[in-house]
Amino acid sequence: AQSVSQHNHHVILSEAASLELGCNYSYGGTVNLFWYVQYPGQHLQLLLKYFSGDPLVKGIKGFEAEFIKSKFSFNLRKPSVQWSDTAEYFCAVIENNAGNMLTFGGGTRLMVKP
Amino acid sequence: ETGVTQSPTHLIKTRGQQVTLRCSSQSGHNTVSWYQQALGQGPQFIFQYYREEENGRGNFPPRFSGLQFPNYSSELNVNALELDDSALYLCASSSGQGGVSGYTFGSGTRLTVV
Numbered sequence: 001a002q003s004v005s006q007h008n009h010h011v012i013l014s015e016a017a018s019l020e021l022g023c024n025y026s027y028g029g030t031v032n033l034f035w036y037v038q039y040p041g042q043h044l045q046l047l048l049k050y051f052s053g054d055p056l057v058k059g060i061k062g063f064e065a066e067f068i069k070s071k072f073s074f075n076l077r078k079p080s081v082q083w084s085d086t087a088e089y090f091c092a093v094i095e096n097n098a099g100n101m102l103t104f105g106g107g108t109r110l111m112v113k114p
Numbered sequence: 115e116t117g118v119t120q121s122p123t124h125l126i127k128t129r130g131q132q133v134t135l136r137c138s139s140q141s142g143h144n145t146v147s148w149y150q151q152a153l154g155q156g157p158q159f160i161f162q163y164y165r166e167e168e169n170g171r172g173n174f175p176p177r178f179s180g181l182q183f184p185n186y187s188s189e190l191n192v193n194a195l196e197l198d199d200s201a202l203y204l205c206a207s208s209s210g211q212g213g214v215s216g217y218t219f220g221s222g223t224r225l226t227v228v
Contacts, residue, residue: 004156006156034216036219042221043117043118043204043219043220043221043222044157044204044206044219045219046216046217046218049216090156090157092156100145100147100162100169100170101147101159101162101170101172102147102149102157102159102206102217103159104149104156104157104158105156106154106155106156107154107155107156
């Protein structure tokens, strides 16, 4: 069965620091990749998605992610974080030939200190 | 456009009871998926409904069942509740089966089984 791994469970950064959250998946076929964010007390929101084409994907709020097929990775980055980025971040994958379900990683809780 | 709405927001049930959770999909969306998010974990796929039929199911026992109505709203039913069913239950809607356009999530129903 496919799995999604997020390497860091908790990350603490100061404002203006750069962010990179790791995500690896286990499936070797064609996948669609997503990053979702869950702000405290709010619902999951889509940050960005990759289906095909340019492996560097830009999302909302200055986030971007790079798909590296050879490494089965889809890491999330932001050059300079803000206090308002404090949230939990989830990487998710859909296998193109295995139905429609999103397989989520365990999440990374980010705290940005002002 | 309206988002995904779920009811109730919180619920407390006793072990062995049955529960029904409700979801109204985003306007224009005809596919509804349900996810279970245990504390500290990523969401896990329960099942998906498209055109009132189940068209994908995760690793959940048959006591988890669902319905989709002609207006694309949906219900999740759980029979014979167990303590481990305590979780946040998320509903997500999308246009089409594959979620290519992305899934919109509701804020969830927090179920506590005592």
